[in-house]
Amino acid sequence: MDQLRLRLARDLDAHFPELVESMRHDLFNGLRRxxxxxxxxxxxxxxxxxxxxxxxxxxxxxxxxNLRGWMWTIALNLGRNHxxxxxxxxxxxxxxxxxxxxxxxxxxxxxxxxxxxxxGANQRRAVxxxxxxxxxxxxxxxxxxRPEGTVKADVHRGLERLKTILEGES
Amino acid sequence: xxxxxxxxxxxxxxxxxxxxxxxLGVGLMxxxxxxxxxxxxxxxxxxxxxxxxxxxxxxxxxTRLEQRLGQAVVAAEPPPNWGDGIxxxxxxxxxxxxxxxxxxxxxxxxxxxxxxxTIPSGEVRPYGWLxxxxxxxxxxxxxxxxxxxxxxxxxxxxxRVVRSDGLIGNYSxxxxxxxxxxxxxxxxxxxxxxxxxxxxxxYVGSDTTKIFCHPSCRAARRITTAHRVEFRTxxxxxxxxxxxxLVCRP
Numbered sequence: 001m002d003q004l005r006l007r008l009a010r011d012l013d014a015h016f017p018e019l020v021e022s023m024r025h026d027l028f029n030g031l032r033r034x035x036x037x038x039x040x041x042x043x044x045x046x047x048x049x050x051x052x053x054x055x056x057x058x059x060x061x062x063x064x065x066n067l068r069g070w071m072w073t074i075a076l077n078l079g080r081n082h083x084x085x086x087x088x089x090x091x092x093x094x095x096x097x098x099x100x101x102x103x104x105x106x107x108x109x110x111x112x113x114x115x116x117x118x119x120g121a122n123q124r125r126a127v128x129x130x131x132x133x134x135x136x137x138x139x140x141x142x143x144x145x146r147p148e149g150t151v152k153a154d155v156h157r158g159l160e161r162l163k164t165i166l167e168g169e170s
Numbered sequence: 171x172x173x174x175x176x177x178x179x180x181x182x183x184x185x186x187x188x189x190x191x192x193x194l195g196v197g198l199m200x201x202x203x204x205x206x207x208x209x210x211x212x213x214x215x216x217x218x219x220x221x222x223x224x225x226x227x228x229x230x231x232x233t234r235l236e237q238r239l240g241q242a243v244v245a246a247e248p249p250p251n252w253g254d255g256i257x258x259x260x261x262x263x264x265x266x267x268x269x270x271x272x273x274x275x276x277x278x279x280x281x282x283x284x285x286x287x288t289i290p291s292g293e294v295r296p297y298g299w300l301x302x303x304x305x306x307x308x309x310x311x312x313x314x315x316x317x318x319x320x321x322x323x324x325x326x327x328x329x330r331v332v333r334s335d336g337l338i339g340n341y342s343x344x345x346x347x348x349x350x351x352x353x354x355x356x357x358x359x360x361x362x363x364x365x366x367x368x369x370x371x372x373y374v375g376s377d378t379t380k381i382f383c384h385p386s387c388r389a390a391r392r393i394t395t396a397h398r399v400e401f402r403t404x405x406x407x408x409x410x411x412x413x414x415x416l417v418c419r420p
Contacts, residue, residue, distance in 0.1 A: 016193075016196065017198065020192050020193060024188045025181070025182075027184070027188075029180070029181045029182065029184070033180070040188060044188055045195075047196075051192075051195075127177070128177075131173075132177050132181060134181075163173060166173070
């Protein structure tokens with residue numbers, strides 16, 4: 001990521017495909033847990049917005065970016081706006097069902113989705129970013145605009161809560 | 171119980187569309203889609219700026235498109251509002267409102283292609299006419315090479331541009347035979363046009379209106395044989411007291 005920042009600052013068009021390749025799986029995996037029906041579109045759109053923003057940035061600003069944290073700021077904002085728009089004018093039900101089947105999902109994927117949904121929004125987001133998207137605490141702090149200590153507490157409490165839920169299931 | 175590890179095991183690969191969609195969406199990749207045309211199946215390539223290329227859908231299509239566009243291509247649907255426009259443009263042989271990506275062309279080449287797009291179906295104009303109309307009568311060869319490099323044949327109808335000696339000439343989208351095929355399809359009667367050209371006739375006029383035209387102009391085709399006059403040069407027509415047709419501007 002450090003090297004990629006420098007390459008993007010030098011020649012955005014030549015190296016943007018590398019950013020896409022290095023980010024799209026994490027973005028998709030994380031977004032799938034936060035916005036289950038729209039992860040594919042949101043991933044694409046977040047990358048497109050990132051490119052447009054990078055076009056406007058001075059090379060110095062690109063070199064100093066916390067790339068993953070910054071990418072996730074864009075993705076989380078998009079997801080939030082998308083969820084809000086969707087709540088205002090819901091899509092017809094059949095459109096929700098037409099989503100293509102992705103990778104063979106782990107058998108307990110749906111169970112985990114249910115458990116994650118039981119968390120509060122901040123805890124769910126922090127846990128997903130940390131353990132599904134693989135971000136560090138600093139990156140999550142950057143992405144969510146919350147202090148690192150708060151983020152750590154969110155992850156910790158989120159995991160505790162999941163543990164309680166799991167124990168309740170057995 | 172290791173919840174963190176369980177969550178990590180939920181990770182999978184993102185669908186390929188997250189890559190192609192993002193790269194298409196920023197213009198670093200082009201999409202292409204196949205369409206029926208009078209010369210067979212063609213691929214129309216597009217990007218965020220507009221339609222960028224038309225190629226015959228034959229062997230090595232993707233390689234040819236990638237060489238021409240200088241970037242990777244992927245089979246994809248064009249933006250929903252363009253799809254109908256592409257069909258219509260191919261059918262009518264003019265772009266209509268379809269956005270075209272001419273960023274790689276010079277201002278001269280754009281002017282020439284924009285003018286080419288105004289030549290009506292069923293008619294032809296010589297290279298020299300295009301050169302004169304864009305204000306550079308000496309640039310006949312440059313017009314010829316612009317036609318040869320037209321990125322969007324069929325949509326910008328370079329098949330309606332013929333040699334200055336009146337012969338039908340070459341065609342970038344599959345050679346002269348396809349040019350004949352297209353002109354015949356549009357009712358331009360290329361064999362008649364070449365016959366006229368072989369006799370040195372470049373213009374025809376009407377002795378009742380005293381107006382002269384390109385032979386394929388729709389006004390010229392209404393002239394009855396009895397009143398039809400042939401000219402080798404526009405100078406001859408002027409000397410005989412004829413004026414230019416306002417439609418085909420010979």
